[in-house]
Amino acid sequence: MLKDYQIGSFFDEMMKDSDQPKAHYHRFHQLLHQFSIEQLKEKNETAQLSFLRQGITFTVYHDTVGTERTMPFDFIPIILPSEKWQKIEKGIKQRVKALNMFLEDVYGEQKIVEDGVIPRDLIEQNPYYYKEQASGYSIPHDNHIFLAGIDLIRDEHGEYRVLEDNLRNPSGMSYVFQNRYVMRQVYPELFFKHSIRTLEQQLSELHAALISHVPKNSKNPHHPCAVLLTPGAYNSAYYDHVFLAQQMGIELVEGRDLVVEEDVVYMKTIRGLKRIDIIYRRIDDDFLDPEAFRPDSALGVKGLLRAYKKGNVAILNGIGNGVADDKAMYAYVPKMIEYYLGESPIIPNVETYFLRDADQLDYVLEHLEELVVKNVGASGGYDMLIGPHASAEEIEIFREKIIENPKQYIAQPTIKLSRAPSFQSDRFYPCHVDLRIFVMSGEDSHVLPGGLSRVALKEGSLVVNSSQGGGGKDTWVLQEGGDGHA
Structure with a gap:
């Protein structure tokens, strides 16, 4: 099956060498050999059709024209032994707890700034810092992060590192459940021969975390009414919104379905107005309320921030x-x-050079051809230099941009992202992978077992984003005692 599979100089999730799987993949590797390439090809087509039939799509926009696509699925799972998962879980909880304490502090007393740990201008000049809109009042559980999506990678030594924190509107949770559903339906022979942590109760956990955010002036604290606020069907993550609202048993609403009267939020229904306590919003801050943010927003609800500040409604994730x-x-x-926990990070960052520091700036300018340079305000791969893949001319253009505005950029070493086998176009080949872990927080924090394994399906590509050809894999966390070692 994997006779021509090349591991190369990368850490491979599944294979020790081209013949031998790792201990926790041994059973999967054995089962794989019961199929012919033709059978796997047929199953692969069935899996893609299953996504299409269920309407599991996302929208890619080019020149204002939207194209709906299904997320490509790859059937070789990422398998995590239980002891490896326990360390990840602990490390992610630690990180989200500190980030929440930072948000509470930065919109409050700003002790971390006063103590000189973080430069003041880094906060005050940040375009996402909404001091006026998010300061000066308390929120349920002092919790700003109802749902976090933390992106992990593994380096060439197999060590996990955090690549990115997503604390605004992390998407992709629906794909975790759909990847699992397809795996069970299309590959039952592989799935049921392993002892895997289940996802069965996870949406109940999400719902419990959601409704624990009862605002202080709720008239119905034991049965609060929650809704999911979506920008609408044209949003690229709309399927995610539909799925989560449906599974949690809450109404999916758009801005025009809500109205604020006397600083209380109501949903319009055929029986009249119904009071809303909790809004899980999937709309960016700027569009939430034309009165408090962008006056041209047609997606939000006028007066929403007034209701929020008075403690009449909770908005998740938090503003700012x-x-x-x-x-x-x-x-x-x-x-x-x-600073906040008095602990060392369990999962380290990718090493990062800060170009506001003169010594680090000098080092980066001398080693541009070896580094990745990112604009701190850009996302989706824009205004970014990948030194080893760049031409001499591109490097010089970036050198000038950095010298002109060093505060706008950070640099990181080029990391050899781990790879895993993928089966596409009738053959197996190695693809780079990362893992988005979802953390739900209410009265306490809970980590979804597994997460969304994203895979760069274009051969040689480092881009795992679905909009640029990336796909998904199921992520299995093995039950204690049912695994080997990573």
Whole structure:
């Protein structure tokens, strides 16, 4: 099956060498050999059709024209032994706890700034810092991060590192459940021969975390009414919104379905107005309320912020979370963990050079051809230099941009992302992978077992984003005692 499979100089999730799987993949590797390439090809087509039939799509926009696509699925799972997972779970909880404490602090007393741990201008000049809109009142559980999506990678030594924190509107949770559903339906022979942590109760956990955010002035604290606020069907993550609202048993609403009267939020229904206590919003801060943010927003609800400030409604995730998850602040998260929790980070960052520091700037300018340079305000791969793949001319253009505005950029070493086998186009070949872990927080924190394994299906590509040809894999966390070692 994998006779021509090349591991190369990368850490491979599944294979020790081209013949031998790792201990926790041994059973899967054996089962794989019961199929012919033709059978696997047929199953692969069945899996893709299953996504299409269920309407599991996302939208890619080019020149304002939207194209709906299904997320490509790859059937070789990422398998995590239980002891490896326990360390990840602990490390992710630690990180999200510190990030939440930072948000509570930065919209409050700003002790971390007063103590000189984080430069003041890094916060105050951040475009996602909404001091006026998010300061000066308390929120349920002092919790700003109802749902976090933390992206992990493994380096060439197999060590996990955090690549990115997503604390605003992390998407992709629905794909975790759909990848599992397809795996059970299409590959039952592989699935049922393993002892895997189940996802069965996870959406109940999400719902429990959601409704624990009862605002202080709720008229119905034991049965609060929650809704999911979506920008609508044209949003690229709309399937995610539909799935989560449906599974949690809450109404999916758009801005026009809600109205604020006397600082209370109501949903319009055929029986009249119904009071809303909790809004899980999938709309960016800027569009939430034309009265408090962008006056041209047609997606939000006029007066929503007034209701929020008075404690009549809870808004999740919190307003202004973007100040904690931008690329410049990322470099300071290990310091936040040490400052707020008095602990060392369990999962380290990717090493990051801060170009506001003269020594680090000099080092980066001398080694541009070896490094990845990112604009702290950009996302989706824009305004980014991948030194080893860049031409001399591109490097010089970037050198000038950095010298002109060093605060706008960070640099990181090029990491050899781990790879795993994928089966596409009738053959197996190695693809780079990462893992988005979802953390739900209410009265306490809970980590979804597994997460969304994203895979760069274009051969040689490092881009796992679905909009640029990336796909998904199921992620199995093995039950204790049912596994080998990574």
